[in-house]
Amino acid sequence: MSGRNINRINKKKILNRLETLENKEVIIEDIMRSRDILNWTLEQAKKIGIEKSSLSFNKGEKEEINVLTNELSMYSTSFLSSISITGYIGNKKGIIAINNIDKQNILDSLNTLLLIIKTSKEDPAYELAPYQGTELFVDKNLQFIQDHMIYRVSEFLDICSKDYPSLNIEQASLNFYRSFDWFLTSNKTEFFSYGGFYSFDALFSNRLSDRLSSSSSLFFAKKDLTLPLIEWENTKSIIKENILELYPQPIEKKINGSIIFTPNSVDELLGFLFDSISDSAMIRGTSLFKDSLNKQIASNKLTIVCDPFYQDFVDNAGYTEDGFLTKSFCLVENGILKSYLLSFYGSKKTGKERALNYGSKVIVKQLDKKIDQIIKETKSGIILGRFSGSDISPNGDFTGIAKNSFLIEDGTIKYPLCETIISGNMAELLLSIEDISSERINDGYSLLPYIKTGKVLIHGR
Amino acid sequence: MREFIDISYFIRNVPYYLEIREQSLHSSSVSIMNNDVIGNSEIKISGISARSFLGGKWGFASSCQLSENSLKTIIDKAIGNAKLISRQMNNINLPSNPASFDFDISKNYRDDKQSDFLNFLFELEAYIKNKYPLIKSRTLNFHQAISYKNLVTSDGSYLLYSLPRAFLSLNFSIEKNGEPYELSDSFGGIGKFCTILLQKEKIYELIDSTYLSLIKKSEGVYAEPGLKELLLGPEVTGNLAHEAIGHTVEADIVLGGSIAKDFMNKIVASEQITLVDFSNKAFSDLCPVPIFIDDEGTSAVDVTIIENGILKSYLSSKQTAHDLNIPLTGNARANLFCDEPIVRMRNTAILPKENKLEDMISSIDDGYYLIKTSGGEADTNGEFMFEIDCGYKIKNGKISSPIKDTIVLGNAFEVLKSVDMVGDDFKWDSSGYCGKKQPISVSVGGPSIRCKAIIGGR
Numbered sequence: 001m002s003g004r005n006i007n008r009i010n011k012k013k014i015l016n017r018l019e020t021l022e023n024k025e026v027i028i029e030d031i032m033r034s035r036d037i038l039n040w041t042l043e044q045a046k047k048i049g050i051e052k053s054s055l056s057f058n059k060g061e062k063e064e065i066n067v068l069t070n071e072l073s074m075y076s077t078s079f080l081s082s083i084s085i086t087g088y089i090g091n092k093k094g095i096i097a098i099n100n101i102d103k104q105n106i107l108d109s110l111n112t113l114l115l116i117i118k119t120s121k122e123d124p125a126y127e128l129a130p131y132q133g134t135e136l137f138v139d140k141n142l143q144f145i146q147d148h149m150i151y152r153v154s155e156f157l158d159i160c161s162k163d164y165p166s167l168n169i170e171q172a173s174l175n176f177y178r179s180f181d182w183f184l185t186s187n188k189t190e191f192f193s194y195g196g197f198y199s200f201d202a203l204f205s206n207r208l209s210d211r212l213s214s215s216s217s218l219f220f221a222k223k224d225l226t227l228p229l230i231e232w233e234n235t236k237s238i239i240k241e242n243i244l245e246l247y248p249q250p251i252e253k254k255i256n257g258s259i260i261f262t263p264n265s266v267d268e269l270l271g272f273l274f275d276s277i278s279d280s281a282m283i284r285g286t287s288l289f290k291d292s293l294n295k296q297i298a299s300n301k302l303t304i305v306c307d308p309f310y311q312d313f314v315d316n317a318g319y320t321e322d323g324f325l326t327k328s329f330c331l332v333e334n335g336i337l338k339s340y341l342l343s344f345y346g347s348k349k350t351g352k353e354r355a356l357n358y359g360s361k362v363i364v365k366q367l368d369k370k371i372d373q374i375i376k377e378t379k380s381g382i383i384l385g386r387f388s389g390s391d392i393s394p395n396g397d398f399t400g401i402a403k404n405s406f407l408i409e410d411g412t413i414k415y416p417l418c419e420t421i422i423s424g425n426m427a428e429l430l431l432s433i434e435d436i437s438s439e440r441i442n443d444g445y446s447l448l449p450y451i452k453t454g455k456v457l458i459h460g461r
Numbered sequence: 462m463r464e465f466i467d468i469s470y471f472i473r474n475v476p477y478y479l480e481i482r483e484q485s486l487h488s489s490s491v492s493i494m495n496n497d498v499i500g501n502s503e504i505k506i507s508g509i510s511a512r513s514f515l516g517g518k519w520g521f522a523s524s525c526q527l528s529e530n531s532l533k534t535i536i537d538k539a540i541g542n543a544k545l546i547s548r549q550m551n552n553i554n555l556p557s558n559p560a561s562f563d564f565d566i567s568k569n570y571r572d573d574k575q576s577d578f579l580n581f582l583f584e585l586e587a588y589i590k591n592k593y594p595l596i597k598s599r600t601l602n603f604h605q606a607i608s609y610k611n612l613v614t615s616d617g618s619y620l621l622y623s624l625p626r627a628f629l630s631l632n633f634s635i636e637k638n639g640e641p642y643e644l645s646d647s648f649g650g651i652g653k654f655c656t657i658l659l660q661k662e663k664i665y666e667l668i669d670s671t672y673l674s675l676i677k678k679s680e681g682v683y684a685e686p687g688l689k690e691l692l693l694g695p696e697v698t699g700n701l702a703h704e705a706i707g708h709t710v711e712a713d714i715v716l717g718g719s720i721a722k723d724f725m726n727k728i729v730a731s732e733q734i735t736l737v738d739f740s741n742k743a744f745s746d747l748c749p750v751p752i753f754i755d756d757e758g759t760s761a762v763d764v765t766i767i768e769n770g771i772l773k774s775y776l777s778s779k780q781t782a783h784d785l786n787i788p789l790t791g792n793a794r795a796n797l798f799c800d801e802p803i804v805r806m807r808n809t810a811i812l813p814k815e816n817k818l819e820d821m822i823s824s825i826d827d828g829y830y831l832i833k834t835s836g837g838e839a840d841t842n843g844e845f846m847f848e849i850d851c852g853y854k855i856k857n858g859k860i861s862s863p864i865k866d867t868i869v870l871g872n873a874f875e876v877l878k879s880v881d882m883v884g885d886d887f888k889w890d891s892s893g894y895c896g897k898k899q900p901i902s903v904s905v906g907g908p909s910i911r912c913k914a915i916i917g918g919r
Contacts, residue, residue, distance in 0.1 A: 045590035073518035075542035095502035099525040170717030284598040286641040390848035393639040399917040
């Protein structure tokens, strides 16, 4: 993926970037025809009295192979498109989204949008993003081979059946989505992107005579199918852990112990932070961190970077939904909050700075120790595979079940847990991070390590 | 009823199973937060899909282009896709229970303007701001969605369907001792904005009761964790029926190894429990999510899942009915035109009995009354968890202190076996969506029940 300033996006510029693509002449015609319609839409919006507007257009094709109960069950192809039109009259705003882009439908929708905007209320924070220039973001190396998709899924099922006989893949799907996007505004900002990626998700459990493990799930997205699905990130270890879960035990006593978030569950910890510093909580004033910029909100071991251009992520976003070019930035540096995740609207409502991107691509900096060493140094606690619980309260309080989790005692993993409840406070856990692993997992959207923190209350019945 | 293209022409005399579905969704949404408009939008999406069954495999294709050429393309694609993954030449005959039905209630409701929606929210906002100054943040949302569907299948089914649904939701937050507390609720069902407007008094009652519950919640204490005697209110009971039991008896989950696989015709609950997935009518009224013919064209029937404590039926689609050799129930549903039908619940409820709520409360010496849940999840092994965001301690037969947000958990069938009182206070809740692969509207229902389960706390 690459992006650079150009004077104007034209057919030649896009063709140059799509050099390796099959059928590129057909695709380019579609791309340019779509832009003509979008430019016409902007003109029509102006004509009927919508003073300013932005258009976000997506057209793509999705291929999907489904697995049900260890067998290929369905192959699906979807031809999708959508256009979202945001219009402004003064500081009044309205949005209409449609998926049929014939001119009559667009005209009807613009008239509806005009009425929607007029019904709204003036809000000085509603404003079209200033002119951003023109940018082109094209994934040059995009490849889709239908037979390869079917081969990889069949291979995954064969390996699982041979190597993990008790494994039951309840549902799984391998998807490929490729699309092109236009983002145009009435003040002449023009962004184009073309790309695609594969994603694989699976829900599975293990069954051995009358024993049934708790379900586990996995999700990864990649740019290609070079590796077999079983080799994607930590797929094998998640499957192996689930086999151990055929024999879970409830925890016998109430302990105040450490919690090691796995890359699969660390979203719960980071999600609380991200929600707290984004538009909704910041505008409502319910954020615990509303006055914490440049203050210590986490242990000095934690550093988080939001990087939409990280080379091993998929679906790279060169621009925000509200029409700004994105840049990479450090969100938390050695535990200090360096930015909020405010949009243009959120920034204007709160009087704080807009973020350079809105936090959809996350990298947590790794430290030196391997996860095995971190477990060895843990006196008592749990390794949390998945959290099934209440929404985290605005003050950070949480209660939930430790699913796909294991008890740790005296530096050793003892047994898989069932009916185990954990309670604590996420804000306190951020401050008490003790260690971060050197291993990280890339799910295509984030690069996350194991994070050890504490203390939480862990108990059973 | 809006005009559809003639899709039935394309289904004639095909030598394999084929279904064609044209579908559209028209939704409007307005939101205000502390007197600011934060959402003001309309969405109109439509498209067409084809699904074929060849050599034991499904092929599916969809497009948002509504034209005969587009339809021909996706039919060819759906057939080609099935052939791509099919390894056997012989076709499998799927079970079939075709039906025809026209259901268009959208036209029965007046269409109102976006400005009417917004003005109504501002009226409510002014009421809340004036009456409850302690509320620090108020968010109000009105959402209306009208779905249209036209389905034909090669085994002879035909459906024209439109269903409007409208909901008002509210979220309040207050601050106490420097800590924020929040509570949400919603109101609505079948209808459009005019339906909501006709029930203004109930909305003001909802605002008042939500505020009072939030104030009490801010004074709440942590529940004492452990296995406790619990009184679950209708909303929590309904969610138990859907999340904890309903999913385990969906036939695709059964095939996938659900715990319910081994329980057919066995005792799975107290004999006080009868649990039904209603198709379109219950207690002589239209259900909140009425399904007459499912998205495979199967005539939808009520399914008694548990009868007096004994597991009696699973919920099926054509293929799962074939694979498990069970009856067709009409539970195959798809959300949008680009989604394939999968086994889904419809209106899932535990049936009421004769006990009065006050008698049930007074029967508990030391336990909890759990009233509101904002959702939960269940495992194929029967373990479930619900979030509880409004509840009270019960001490010596009386409602005692409110509790902070917590969770309730357990094994669904063990919890249902512990039920020893079932109330007469049945209620539907249809504001939620089920998130199995595609989000889809469902309703859940039940009365208060007394049972034993684990509650979280400190």
